[in-house]
Amino acid sequence: MKFLINTITNWYEPPRTRHFVALSLAKKHTVVFVAANHIGLPSLGIDQLNDNLTVITPSFPIDMRIRYRIPILNAFYQNWLFRELVHTYSDFEVINFDYTATRIFRYFRNVVYYCNDSFFEISKHINPFPIAKYHQRCESIVAAKSKFCVSIASKITDHLSAYNQHIIEVPLGSPDIGEYGITVHKVPSKQKIIKVVLVAVIKKLNISFNVVNLLLADNNISLTLIGPVQQSFLEQIPNKDRLTCKGTVYGKKLYEEINEYDVAIAPYCTETRNEIFSGTGGKIYHYLSLGKPVVISYMSGLNQMNLQDQLIYVAEKTTDFPDLVHRAYEENTEELIQQRIDYANRNTWDNRMEDLVAHYEQINSKSRDNL
Numbered sequence: 001m002k003f004l005i006n007t008i009t010n011w012y013e014p015p016r017t018r019h020f021v022a023l024s025l026a027k028k029h030t031v032v033f034v035a036a037n038h039i040g041l042p043s044l045g046i047d048q049l050n051d052n053l054t055v056i057t058p059s060f061p062i063d064m065r066i067r068y069r070i071p072i073l074n075a076f077y078q079n080w081l082f083r084e085l086v087h088t089y090s091d092f093e094v095i096n097f098d099y100t101a102t103r104i105f106r107y108f109r110n111v112v113y114y115c116n117d118s119f120f121e122i123s124k125h126i127n128p129f130p131i132a133k134y135h136q137r138c139e140s141i142v143a144a145k146s147k148f149c150v151s152i153a154s155k156i157t158d159h160l161s162a163y164n165q166h167i168i169e170v171p172l173g174s175p176d177i178g179e180y181g182i183t184v185h186k187v188p189s190k191q192k193i194i195k196v197v198l199v200a201v202i203k204k205l206n207i208s209f210n211v212v213n214l215l216l217a218d219n220n221i222s223l224t225l226i227g228p229v230q231q232s233f234l235e236q237i238p239n240k241d242r243l244t245c246k247g248t249v250y251g252k253k254l255y256e257e258i259n260e261y262d263v264a265i266a267p268y269c270t271e272t273r274n275e276i277f278s279g280t281g282g283k284i285y286h287y288l289s290l291g292k293p294v295v296i297s298y299m300s301g302l303n304q305m306n307l308q309d310q311l312i313y314v315a316e317k318t319t320d321f322p323d324l325v326h327r328a329y330e331e332n333t334e335e336l337i338q339q340r341i342d343y344a345n346r347n348t349w350d351n352r353m354e355d356l357v358a359h360y361e362q363i364n365s366k367s368r369d370n371l
Contacts, residue, residue: 001360002030004085004092004108006101008064011035011047011055014201014227014250016282017116017152018097020173024353026053032089034081036064042080056085068100069131078103093360096146099139113146113164115156116172125205139163148363150356153301168359171304173349174285180252184291184341185259187332194221194329197261197292199254199283202229204269208297209236211267211321216242218322226257259290263328266296267321284312289344291337293328295321311340 003025007018011033015023022033032054038045040059047055060067060077067073078101086107094111096104099119104111123135143149143163151157151169160167177184196215200207202225215223216239224244237243249257258264264287287294294312296302302314310331313324 001357002032002089002092003095004032004034004089005095005097006034006104007097008036008068008100009097011057012250014199014248014254015175017172018114020175020282020349021095021114021353022053024173024349025357026050027350028052029357030092032056032092034058034085037067037077037081039063044084068098069127069134071134074100075103079106082107095150096142099142100135102138102141102145104142105145111146112148112150113142113160114150115143115160116152118156118159120159122205148359153304155300168356170352170356171301171347172282172285173352174289174344174347175255176348176350177255177289177344180255182252182255182259182290184337187334187337190330192220194263194325195261196221196223196263196265196325197226197258198223198265198267199226199258199286200266201227202233204230204233204236206269207233208267208269208318209233210318211265211315212237212243213239214319214322215265215325218325221322221325224261226254255286255290258286258292261292262332263325264292264294265321265325266294267315267318268297268299270297270299285344285347288312288340291340293332293336293340295324295328307343308339310336311343 005018005022009016009018022031025031030052033056035055035057037058037060039061041061043059045057045059047057049055058081062073067077082104090108094104094108095114096111097114097116099115120132120136120139123132140163143160146164148166148168149160149164151160151167152172154169157167157169212223215221216237224246226246226249228248229245234240246257266281266283268281281296281299284294284296295315296312298314298316313328315321315324
């Protein structure tokens with residue numbers, strides 16, 4: 001099978017669902033990843049990463065962050081882009097991550113909508129009402145016209161079912177750390193300072209600066225952020241001198257970096273914006289694949305993971321984080337590290353994509369039988 005993956009995401013950034021989908025599928029199939037547009041005259045930049053994986057980065061005069069909020073511009077861009085792509089990739093299965101891509105159906109028949117977030121709820125928080133309504137209308141069309149939808153969690157499935165009854169759930173997965181040859185550290189000898197790490201695209205919308213401030217107030221904790229950090233987020237951190245920011249790191253270097261820490265955290269803004277958090281957050285799988293104890297904000301999707309006690313620590317409220325970080329550190333053992341790694345190995349992205357491909361094959365087989 002051949003897959004065209006349409007996104008509004010750059011390729012060279014901290015890996016997220018669409019990146020892992022592309023990387024896993026490309027191990028056995030031809031994959032073309034269409035990234036968010038750069039600013040420039042209309043053209044397609046093509047980067048052949050390996051025999052199976054190609055990244056296409058369109059250029060367009062309007063920045064993606066503006067373009068996808070303006071209906072006329074977005075429609076013009078989509079018609080231009082998909083008209084260019086269909087000449088070469090008309091026989092590809094299309095996995096579409098762009099919830100505004102209503103024009104894609106004019107050019108491609110086999111389109112699947114892969115919904116990995118509560119996009120309309122997010123849009124309501126960051127956009128004026130008319131733009132949020134435009135995004136809601138777009139997503140309803142994209143979901144309804146797709147051959148089937150892929151959902152990462154039951155909350156998203158419930159949302160999509162209003163538009164399309166053919167939905168499969170594919171939970172988030174773990175990266176294959178074995179590919180990088182990284183040796184996971186054993187439990188370190190207990191020390192005074194607990195090294196804590198957060199990997200994320202760090203914005204006020206999704207990450208709790210209150211948790212960061214609480215951890216920085218604890219002199220027995222050192223905190224490092226990995227990933228791009230929004231300036232407005234940093235403005236909420238009065239004790240910046242105790243905070244280490246490493247910027248964007250990906251690939252082997254990212255996992256080598258995570259490997260150096262004692263405890264990993266995922267402090268989402270669930271107390272004030274719970275409706276936008278639908279799954280588990282992909283970073284938890286990064287952490288578990290390296291055996292790290294994880295302190296994470298409560299989200300309903302965690303119930304579906306069926307994780308045993310002490311593999312992760314769930315914070316019901318913001319103020320729980322410091323105590324849970326200390327507890328996670330003190331209770332960590334080599335046995336728990338291995339249990340986390342075993343869990344991650346059973347739930348890899350490769351396994352998730354095998355399930356997705358099997359569903360494709362089942363549908364295609366039924367279509368052939370009906371001819």
